[in-house]
Amino acid sequence: YVDEIACIGCTFCADVARGTFYMDEQAGRARVFNQGGDEPDVIQEAIxxxxxNCITYVDLEDLQILESEREGQVI
Known part of the structure; x- marks a missing residue:
C-alpha cells in the first residue's frame, strides 16, 4: 500500500518494481497496480x-478500509 499523501513522487519504487508499482500521472504519486507483480525481494527493494517510507504491507481487510478512505481524495 502506498500512502499517496506522504508520497513525494520520486519514482524509485516504480523504477525498481515495474510489475507492481506505477506512477499516477495525474496525481504524481506512486500506486500499487499488481500486488505480487514482482518477486518478493524486488518488491522489498522497491519499498x-x-x-x-510511505509504502507498507497491509492485509486485505486493511487494504479495503484504506482504499475506501481514499475515495474522493484529491492529491
Missing amino acids: DTCPV
Whole structure:
C-alpha cells in the first residue's frame, strides 16, 4: 500500500518494481497496480528505496478500509 499523501513522487519504487508499482500521472504519486507483480525481494527493494517510507504491507481487510478512505481524495 502506498500512502499517496506522504508520497513525494520520486519514482524509485516504480523504477525498481515495474510489475507492481506505477506512477499516477495525474496525481504524481506512486500506486500499487499488481500486488505480487514482482518477486518478493524486488518488491522489498522497491519499498526500501522509498525516501519517505510511505509504502507498507497491509492485509486485505486493511487494504479495503484504506482504499475506501481514499475515495474522493484529491492529491
